[in-house]
Amino acid sequence: MNNNLFKILFQFIGLILLQVIVFDNVHLFGYVNPYIYIAWVLLYPLKSERGLFLFLSFLLGLCIDFFSNSGGINAASLLLIAYLRLPLLTSLLRKVDLDFLLFHVSSMPFVKLLTYISILVFSHHIVLFSLEYFSFSNIGIIVKHTFLSGIFTIVLLFISIQLFSPRK
Amino acid sequence: MQQIIYFLRKYRYFLLFVILELIALVFTIQSHSFHKSKFVNSATSITGGVYSQVSNINDFFTLKQENKVLSEENNRLKNKLNQYRQEDYISTVIDSLSILTKYNYTAAKIIKNDFRKVNNFITINKGSTSGLQSDMGVINTKGIIGIVKNVSNNYATVLSILNSYSKLNVRLKNSNYFGTLTWDGTDYNTVQLVDIPRQANLSIGDTIITGGRSAIFPEGIMVGVIQDFQFEGTKFNEINIRLFNDMSALGYVQIIENTQRKEQQLLEEQTTNE
Numbered sequence: 019m020n021n022n023l024f025k026i027l028f029q030f031i032g033l034i035l036l037q038v039i040v041f042d043n044v045h046l047f048g049y050v051n052p053y054i055y056i057a058w059v060l061l062y063p064l065k066s067e068r069g070l071f072l073f074l075s076f077l078l079g080l081c082i083d084f085f086s087n088s089g090g091i092n093a094a095s096l097l098l099i100a101y102l103r104l105p106l107l108t109s110l111l112r113k114v115d116l117d118f119l120l121f122h123v124s125s126m127p128f129v130k131l132l133t134y135i136s137i138l139v140f141s142h143h144i145v146l147f148s149l150e151y152f153s154f155s156n157i158g159i160i161v162k163h164t165f166l167s168g169i170f171t172i173v174l175l176f177i178s179i180q181l182f183s184p185r186k
Numbered sequence: 187m188q189q190i191i192y193f194l195r196k197y198r199y200f201l202l203f204v205i206l207e208l209i210a211l212v213f214t215i216q217s218h219s220f221h222k223s224k225f226v227n228s229a230t231s232i233t234g235g236v237y238s239q240v241s242n243i244n245d246f247f248t249l250k251q252e253n254k255v256l257s258e259e260n261n262r263l264k265n266k267l268n269q270y271r272q273e274d275y276i277s278t279v280i281d282s283l284s285i286l287t288k289y290n291y292t293a294a295k296i297i298k299n300d301f302r303k304v305n306n307f308i309t310i311n312k313g314s315t316s317g318l319q320s321d322m323g324v325i326n327t328k329g330i331i332g333i334v335k336n337v338s339n340n341y342a343t344v345l346s347i348l349n350s351y352s353k354l355n356v357r358l359k360n361s362n363y364f365g366t367l368t369w370d371g372t373d374y375n376t377v378q379l380v381d382i383p384r385q386a387n388l389s390i391g392d393t394i395i396t397g398g399r400s401a402i403f404p405e406g407i408m409v410g411v412i413q414d415f416q417f418e419g420t421k422f423n424e425i426n427i428r429l430f431n432d433m434s435a436l437g438y439v440q441i442i443e444n445t446q447r448k449e450q451q452l453l454e455e456q457t458t459n460e
Contacts, residue, residue: 039240049302068199076206080213085233086300087307087343089217090210097210101203149214151304151371159371 022063030078033058038085049163052171055082055092056142057178059100060135064121068104075100088150095145099138110134124179135175136168143168217305218351227336227343228298228309234341238311241297252437259327289404290443292316297341301348301433304371308332308344310439318342321402323442329408329430330354330396331439348374348433355400356409359393361386367394367409367427374433376413379425386422388415394427401447 037055044051058078062071079093110130123131143164151160298309312318314337322334324344332346345352347369354367363386365379379394392412398405408430415425
């Protein structure tokens, strides 16, 4: 239990620093930025208390907001996908596959994993950019940024899951 | 009563989600209005501390460039000093307190610079202990950067001119027509000039400087040159200004304190109230 707590704390701080120090400075083609801290939602153990998970996700997003002076946009979008995680997983996988205790994203079949990550990333990005631009007249830019940054984030998340998942 | 408790138990996660989401939205809406003081900003000691550590490392890689900028500035100032000497500008002054005290400058270092988003902020490593307050102007040797927004003890955030809420009073250098400097959020090297009267004579390459009408910036600080403009009907449609500053590579800045600002604002308030 203690071990798990340290792991979660380490992930929390590690993802914040990784995002604000490294990935906020990528600026591919001038504006495309990956939002790697979404990995939080993928990595957090499924079996634990859901209320605590929602609260920690909100807190993580808010920490990113503190660093990037952006109000509450990261908190709102990360909280949304944290809430969507369980319903999405139960609808993607059959009930029997969803072994709550031992579940890890890397054990999902490829197509389902791709769908799972894509839905989370795109719903996160569309909320994030809508709140950042905060006007309907910029809908074109919002969609463009969501799409380009989303693809970048999905690719990075995929690579990191393949690299850092525990070997069977 | 039983039913209410049952309802709350059943939907407790959803309710938690809605409450937290509402808090996040309140923060977001607050951040979109300039006048409300913001709670979420990077001028806190933790965020500022992290950014200043990172910028300590990054500084090694920009030392050469920074050196070049400083020596250029040195050169320019020396030339200016020589000019003044020749003109015998610095003559005897009777009351030495009354000269050169309208604007005080404080040097600071940028530890975090945004230019990619639509509402960009800069974090600098000086705060209220160095005398910084909200609404002070920030410039560097090449031109204008932004306005101080939130201040903590040792750090401050700056509303960059690359922010859709930034509105600054500027004018043409060769005539007295005033306009407002805004940014449309697309290219970080060009900003837009609006509210220029139609009779103004513009041409590509004209220099834009600060207007000195606000109590924040002194008059005559460099902004940029006119890149292109369209004339639509009877008014200027969009005037693009190419900045002298490369906003993606900023190092050291100066913060301007206007010592007579309170006096000017008080006077202006009284005048409108009467």
